[in-house]
Amino acid sequence: MRNILTAIAITALTVSPALSQTAAPISRVDVLAAERALAGPEMRGRGSGTTDEARAADWVAAQFKAAGLQPAPGMASYLQAAPIVRRTATGVPTLTVDGTAIGGVGILTTDGGTLGGKAVVVNAIGDGVPVADVLVYTGPADGLSQVRRAARGKVKLIVTAESDTTRRYLAATGGKPQLRTTLEGGGAWSGVALATLPADALAKIKPGDTVSLDVPFAAQKGVTTNAIAYLPGTDPTAGVILLSAHLDHLGVRPDGVMMPGANDDASGTVAVIELTRTFATMGPAKRGILFVAYGSEELGGLGSTWFGQHPPIALDRIVANIELEMIGAQDAKLPKGSLMMTGAERSDLFQMLKANGALVARDPYPDQHFFERSDNYSLALKGIVAHTLSGWVGPTYHQPTDTVENLDIDYMTAAINSLVAPIRKLADGGFTPRWTADGRPSAGR
Known part of the structure; x- marks a missing residue:
């Protein structure tokens, strides 16, 4: 194990010397192009556990590879398949x-x-x-x-x-x-x-x-797919940051209507991709960064649950997880330009992100229990400080109107850019998030 960790550290340190500690801002043009690719008609709504979801996972994996990132340690590719059982009434x-x-x-x-x-x-x-x-x-x-x-x-x-x-x-x-x-x-x-x-x-x-x-029912085996990439850090003992989103949506309904899922959650997946590209152009940080786009969130967090059971990097090395969910438009209850952070009171990560320039605010809907309703929860139950950042806008939620045309691309681009500096600071290793006294969740809380 020591030799493997040393090799990873050497790899990180020998990244092109032309890389700098800063990166060009993420552009509106790139954000819009990625949104159109993921939420366009070719992806057919990326239905959970379908061939359309697999196509989306392949596309995300291709973006990871093009950015110059590696497969996660121990993985031969950028894809992690999880076996599922689909039931139909008979x-x-x-x-x-x-x-x-x-x-x-x-x-x-x-x-x-x-x-x-x-x-x-x-x-x-x-x-x-x-x-x-x-x-x-x-x-x-x-x-x-x-x-x-x-x-x-x-x-x-x-x-x-x-x-x-x-x-x-x-x-x-x-x-x-x-x-x-x-x-x-x-x-x-x-x-x-x-x-x-x-x-x-x-x-x-x-x-x-x-x-x-x-x-009465019949069961059929299938597969859901996670896309995973890794940016090594310089110190294998310093831990890893996990940036995640879910790439699936509701697919094509039985009545033939396609559910594009541009906000839920192509927007979060696009953010992960853009952050992948950004951090790949910066000089190596002390901590590694793991980028994951989960499958089958819409079926109950299946991809993130599988990831938690079969992590390519030991879970005790993950010091924080930031999930990006529905960041394509801003809810009226949020301060202008801000993303809400679910469960902000549960750890000290919120204060750190905000103090370093992240456009974040506390969740204005505590009664909706959003903290427990996204993929961060699968990791939080494992003890990892894990939160979701979201813009949350209800009218298009799980509707055919969740289209690229109904997104606020300027808001989305600005929000993603605001995360670069604080995440980089987190990756540089000077701060390790901690749960508050009663913040760590248990099942149902």
Whole structure:
């Protein structure tokens, strides 16, 4: 191991002597060109775990190679494949209450097969969600997403009343149950199955009733792909910085509509690529930098989870992770020009970035739990100080309108440029981020 580390250090030190400690600003032209490549029609929305995602990963890997970066230590290429299991429904779902079948069931998401148990009925979650096999949620439809997040790890199945929102979701998926795709052998984020019933049918379920949901399914193996590149540092003992984004999106819907994902998250992937090019032209830093574009974030963080299980560099060498997610337009609640940093209060990284010129602000939506909803969370659960930087704009989120034309390229370019100096300072090794006293997350927090 000592000889390998020495070789890496020598490689870093023998990079072209013409390189300087500064780099030309990232240009609007380059940002726009990369956005058009990733979010254009040729990529067909980069659907998670599809050949379109693989094509996008190949394109990102080509950009890494063209920038002059290396594959990560121990990797023969710039691509890391992760085996996944995709499930599809093969029959009509059934939901029973105390053995009696209830009509009108709609399945938004599940692993498939049979699950259920005793029902707990709630109208609001108040101080939290109770631990239960089945949670019957009778509250307002706009509170469902909060209930789902709070139920992770506590509840197997949520049953709620159908609404305009759930009907639109089912229409977009062709009315077919959406069965979760997982890593082969498990290891994805924990999820909660969600089923709907007509309001009158839901009202008949009482606390303590036995609810059972059965969804016949078939399983098919597949692959999701991460693109990874490495810029060595001069000191193999100083640690590594991880810059990441996710390259996948929602692909082409069953109704034939393409979901471009220009903001979510072609924008973050473009930022990683542009930072790759920038840091490759600068003189070597003390710390190495690992650049990763994950696959299948939209399926529950599968690519980042696999990366955390099979890191090309030992996780205890990664001193910080900055995830870039939806940075292509600015939310109205953010200070002008700023990106929000999720979980800013959890570590001292926010203060360091801001003090060194990063256009960052605290998350104005703490109730949305964005910290737990991006790929940084997979790494944070491993103990790495990991946060997401985002511009977050809701109207185009998971909509066909998430196009290049709806991005603010000037804002995006300025935001990326503002990160160069603080990340370089972080890579130079004078600062190591730390969790605050209660900042390090555990599952569900």
